[in-house]
Amino acid sequence: MNKEEELLKSHISRHNLKVTKERSAVLRAFLASARHITAEELYRKMKDENSSVGLATIYRTLNLFCESGLAEQRQFGDGQARYELVYNVSHHDHLICQECKRIIEFQNEEIEVLQEKVAKKNHFKIFSHKLELYGLCSDCSKVQAETK
Amino acid sequence: MNKEEELLKSHISRHNLKVTKERSAVLRAFLASARHITAEELYRKMKDENSSVGLATIYRTLNLFCESGLAEQRQFGDGQARYELVYNVSHHDHLICQECKRIIEFQNEEIEVLQEKVAKKNHFKIFSHKLELYGLCSDCSKVQAETK
DNA sequence: ATGATTATGATAATGAATTGCATTTAGTCT
């Protein structure tokens, strides 16, 4: 049993929930999928792999993952929630290419420190934050420069 | 005619659109309203003030404001888009209290510089960014400490 | 003023996400 499965099962037993084959299947598929997947994408992926589960269950299970601290939900402005594994993954923020939709992750401790400074100045206690940089990745800027 | 009206009219004429009493009314109400207003809130406010305009037109007009560079749309995670005046307003980011929903604006040039540095390192060209700090404002942290 | 074009309002439609409910399943207690 891997770490992620353990975490989920611990959350499940602490809340008197149940381990089901659907939940296990969704977890397996989620861990094996690309980061920042949408519920719909995961649903399709599982259907293709013949480990089909209802879409409502996908949503319910992804929310369960978030409650258990395994995943986090993100909104990148395209109207669909995306889910990413955060357990045993160090914190990071995102660069989002508006052209090819590529998502690049980055870490920057200096920025985090400055955020805390801003919070302190405003007598604010930070629980979470969201930093997203939108623009063009290197590939897409090249293309734009060429087609000018 | 104020600066905001001028900007909007310039956008309108450049795109062969039309100045209507509805658009003027929405602009007036928008400028007079609290920052970070939702379409629904603006709709209610105008109804209360007997300068009623259809909800669809509110949406259309707020989008027009965004296209003209007058306003920007923001998502603070509550499922409703919020609009804020950005014309002639210096750039800032947001602290969002998860308890009382208060939104505090702040500016931090150092963070902006670091963001550019991150972008450069990733050969990424930033067009816009979003930095939101979620947590508790000073009032709400006090209440939480007391009720413990 | 005319006419072409754009805007509006009311309502229907959309799409992501959630919910209700009948049925199935998991896990516990004997």
Add this chain to the structure above:
DNA sequence: AGACTAAATGCAATTCATTATCATAATCAT
């Protein structure tokens, strides 16, 4: 192992914010 209780599932129906449709009205260049 069997029975019981609470939770989970699938499907369809529902919700909610936002957008599209379309007939009618308003704007503005000529």
